Amino acid sequence: MAAPEIHHLFHNPIADHSFSPDKSTLAVARDSNVELYQKSGAKFSLTDELKGHEKTVTGVDIAPNSGRIVTCSQDRNAYVWERTPSGWKPTLVLLRINRAATFVRWSPSEQKFAVGSGARVIAVCYFEEENDWWISKHLKKPIRSTITTLAWHPNSVLLAAGSTDSHARVFSSFIKGVDTRPEPSAWGERLPFNTICGEFLNDSAGWIHGVSFSPSGNALAFTGHDSSVTVVYPSAPEQPPRAMLNVTTRLLPFTSLIWNGENEIIAAGHDCEPYRLRGGESGWQLTGTIENKTGPGAGTAREESALHMFRQMDLKGQTQADIQLKSTHQNTISTVRVYEETDGVLRKFSTSGVDGRVVVWTI
Amino acid sequence: MSQLNYRTINIDVLDPDASINFPMDTLLPATLPAPTTSSAAAAVAGEVRQLLRGGDPAAALRHVLDTAPLGGDERAKEVHLAAVTEVLQGIRQAEMSRVLEGVCTGEDGGAERADCLMKYLYKGMASPVSAQTPRKSVSPQSTGFSQIQGRNLGEGGGGQQMSVLLSWHEKLVELVGTGSIVRVMTDRRTV
Numbered sequence: 001m002a003a004p005e006i007h008h009l010f011h012n013p014i015a016d017h018s019f020s021p022d023k024s025t026l027a028v029a030r031d032s033n034v035e036l037y038q039k040s041g042a043k044f045s046l047t048d049e050l051k052g053h054e055k056t057v058t059g060v061d062i063a064p065n066s067g068r069i070v071t072c073s074q075d076r077n078a079y080v081w082e083r084t085p086s087g088w089k090p091t092l093v094l095l096r097i098n099r100a101a102t103f104v105r106w107s108p109s110e111q112k113f114a115v116g117s118g119a120r121v122i123a124v125c126y127f128e129e130e131n132d133w134w135i136s137k138h139l140k141k142p143i144r145s146t147i148t149t150l151a152w153h154p155n156s157v158l159l160a161a162g163s164t165d166s167h168a169r170v171f172s173s174f175i176k177g178v179d180t181r182p183e184p185s186a187w188g189e190r191l192p193f194n195t196i197c198g199e200f201l202n203d204s205a206g207w208i209h210g211v212s213f214s215p216s217g218n219a220l221a222f223t224g225h226d227s228s229v230t231v232v233y234p235s236a237p238e239q240p241p242r243a244m245l246n247v248t249t250r251l252l253p254f255t256s257l258i259w260n261g262e263n264e265i266i267a268a269g270h271d272c273e274p275y276r277l278r279g280g281e282s283g284w285q286l287t288g289t290i291e292n293k294t295g296p297g298a299g300t301a302r303e304e305s306a307l308h309m310f311r312q313m314d315l316k317g318q319t320q321a322d323i324q325l326k327s328t329h330q331n332t333i334s335t336v337r338v339y340e341e342t343d344g345v346l347r348k349f350s351t352s353g354v355d356g357r358v359v360v361w362t363i
Numbered sequence: 364m365s366q367l368n369y370r371t372i373n374i375d376v377l378d379p380d381a382s383i384n385f386p387m388d389t390l391l392p393a394t395l396p397a398p399t400t401s402s403a404a405a406a407v408a409g410e411v412r413q414l415l416r417g418g419d420p421a422a423a424l425r426h427v428l429d430t431a432p433l434g435g436d437e438r439a440k441e442v443h444l445a446a447v448t449e450v451l452q453g454i455r456q457a458e459m460s461r462v463l464e465g466v467c468t469g470e471d472g473g474a475e476r477a478d479c480l481m482k483y484l485y486k487g488m489a490s491p492v493s494a495q496t497p498r499k500s501v502s503p504q505s506t507g508f509s510q511i512q513g514r515n516l517g518e519g520g521g522g523q524q525m526s527v528l529l530s531w532h533e534k535l536v537e538l539v540g541t542g543s544i545v546r547v548m549t550d551r552r553t554v
Contacts (some may be wrong), residue, residue, distance in 0.1 A: 165385075165390070225542075225548075227545045248478070253545055
């Protein structure tokens with residue numbers, strides 16, 4: 001396994017990050033702006049800032065094909081940014097929400113995006129040609145609390161959402177005229193807008209931090225503040241799931257997770273390093289960390305001179321300042337994203353966290 | 364009604380969307396066991412005492428954790444807490460690790476028992492009286508105030524009970540990690 005590629009951008013938390021498809025541009029949410037970094041050599045350097053939000057930006061996503069960037073913020077707005085010869089031009093999206101927007105992701109078709117919010121709705125937004133603006137339809141029904149995370153099914157119709165009411169739900173976000181009718185699957189056959197295709201609660205019921213569909217879309221994984229990962233295999237529409245497997249861990253909670261093929265999940269969170277889970281329909285288990293402990297903390301145990309040791313003891317009362325974690329990230333990882341994959345199997349993934357680092361990991 | 368003081372009306376109660384009207388029972392999983400009564404809890408306590416006297420502390424702990432009244436009323440939970448505390452105090456310090464390994468690991472629900480024991484440790488640390496002295500009634504008075512009892516830390520049974528719970532806590536965290544503590548906070552199936 002190659003060493004992870006570490007980019008320490010600044011000393012602020014990164015709420016969300018997104019790479020452009022050619023991996024030359026990196027967008028990160030920092031305070032109330034989104035910063036765009038360009039790759040030059042092995043480093044990323046700041047080239048552009050997307051200014052427009054008035055409060056903390058909570059989500060940023062670059063559409064792989066069109067290159068459009070969508071951002072959302074606690075100021076209750078979302079913007080779609082398009083590159084023009086004179087710079088990035090924002091278009092306001094009418095979200096119609098009265099609480100902070102918390103999360104945003106483009107659908108795989110790039111015709112729509114979904115914005116989660118504290119107003120207990122998910123705004124599914126699409127472009128209306130005749131009026132020349134982005135409008136939204138609300139997924140509302142059984143949501144009882146803030147939406148914290150979202151994930152799209154590969155068919156761009158089904159949408160998974162995690163909420164602070166401890167439920168992970170699967171909705172249909174079918175919009176006539178925008179979407180093509182999806183293939184029937186275990187999640188449902190007829191899927192009008194706001195059909196609830198699944199509603200899941202695990203036994204120890206924590207806030208949901210991360211949801212993700214498997215590459216085929218036939219399984220859903222979610223993780224919450226109860227330090228567990230739950231994998232759901234649906235059986236048929238309106239039926240209880242074929243299997244719902246819960247893995248409780250001895251770690252601090254995970255905040256984000258992605259699939260690697262159908263039998264592996266990568267999750268990271270408050271323990272500051274990515275972990276791997278393996279399994280299938282018969283059972284899942286945590287297999288261990290992906291890190292091989294060569295982070296900045298591990299390499300510092302070099303030999304010291306006696307003079308240096310006594311000087312340190314005199315100055316600080318200890319010989320070694322124990323201020324670094326042994327992991328690559330030095331604080332909570334907030335986002336895990338796919339970086340490079342072929343047919344659902346990962347080759348690289350990226351993480352960003354509260355420590356201002358973006359790390360690209362090779363599996 | 365001309366003198367109605369509008370400032371004293373709690374408007375959040377009237378707003379169905381307000382957070383205090385959140386239906387907490389939606390957070391309880393469907394697998395929650397049926398409610399038990401305090402007499403059932405007392406019967407369990409008797410069985411446990413017998414196991415403990417028979418010299419099998421591991422079986423006693425296993426039994427008392429398996430029968431936790433997750434869906435019981437407050438009285439049943441209190442009686443059960445006393446039984447758990449009794450078991451914990453009945454196991455010698457030197458035996459703790461061995462008993463825990465037997466009870467809280469393994470495929471047959473060991474992880475659930477570990478989480479359940481952690482809930483009892485925190486509940487035990489939160490409740491002021493030791494198991495031996497019968498609890499004085501601290502039922503809320505009609506005025507809405509309750510008689511607040513001192514935690515009697517460091518004196519008599521209370522301090523000793525706390526140190527027993529803390530050494531169990533230390534051993535349990537060693538075995539099952541911090542995840543179990545996090546689950547005590549999130550889990551709505553209280554003990």
